Amino acid sequence: MKDPKRVSACLFCRIVARELPADIVYEDAEVLSFRDIRPKYPVHLLVVPKVHLAGVADLQVEHEPLAGKLLRIGAHLARREGIANSGFRLLTNEGPDAGQVVHHLHLHVLGGESLRGL
Ligand code: AMP
Ligand code: ZN
Numbered sequence: 001m002k003d004p005k006r007v008s009a010c011l012f013c014r015i016v017a018r019e020l021p022a023d024i025v026y027e028d029a030e031v032l033s034f035r036d037i038r039p040k041y042p043v044h045l046l047v048v049p050k051v052h053l054a055g056v057a058d059l060q061v062e063h064e065p066l067a068g069k070l071l072r073i074g075a076h077l078a079r080r081e082g083i084a085n086s087g088f089r090l091l092t093n094e095g096p097d098a099g100q101v102v103h104h105l106h107l108h109v110l111g112g113e114s115l116r117g118l
Contacts, residue, residue: 010052010103010104011102011104012046012048012102012104012106013052013104015032015034015048016032016048016050022034022035022037023035025045025077025080026047026073026076026077028073029050030049030050030051030066030069031047031048031049031050031066031069031070031073032047032048032050033045033046033047033048033073033077033109034046036108040110041110041111041112041113041115042111042112042113043078043081043083043088043109043110043111043112044108044109044110045074045077045081045108045109046106046107046108046109047070047073047074047077047106047107047109048104048105048106048107049063049066049070049105051066052104053104053105054103054104054105055092055093055094055095055100055103055104055105056092056094056105057094057095058105059105070105070107071090071107074090074107074109075090077109078090078109078111081109081111081112083111083112086111086112087111087115088109088110088111088115089108089109089110089111089115090107090108090109090110091107091108091110092105092106092107092108093108
């Protein structure tokens with residue numbers, strides 16, 4: 001999304017821009033990860049691209065390396081959080097039926113206890 005007004009209103013763009021605080025656990029040139037403000041599990045991280053994409057449905061062919069990187073970083077952070085062996089879940093919500101509330105693509109990294117089945 002190129003509209004600067006929309007981007008400046010986006011919660012996660014504002015976290016990326018350091019306009020809003022977050023408990024940041026990882027950063028590189030393309031990706032930021034921070035702890036979910038209302039964790040549903042003992043480990044609940046969000047992994048977001050720095051570029052604004054509204055959700056997984058906005059991914060284009062040129063985003064394939066970025067999409068793969070989100071998964072790799074999610075798994076890397078799960079290892080760092082000590083939940084790689086016990087198990088973890090990476091998921092993204094798209095649209096109202098999935099309960100998406102923040103319209104900036106993000107991967108949830110969930111674990112630290114037995115996760116309820118889907
Ligand atoms: P989703 O339903 O996939 O859109 O999930 C959005 C997630 O963002 C929820 O788990 C929220 O708890 C989380 N969230 C909302 N605002 C913040 C914030 N300021 N910092 C960290 N996480 C947030
Ligand atoms: Zn955004």
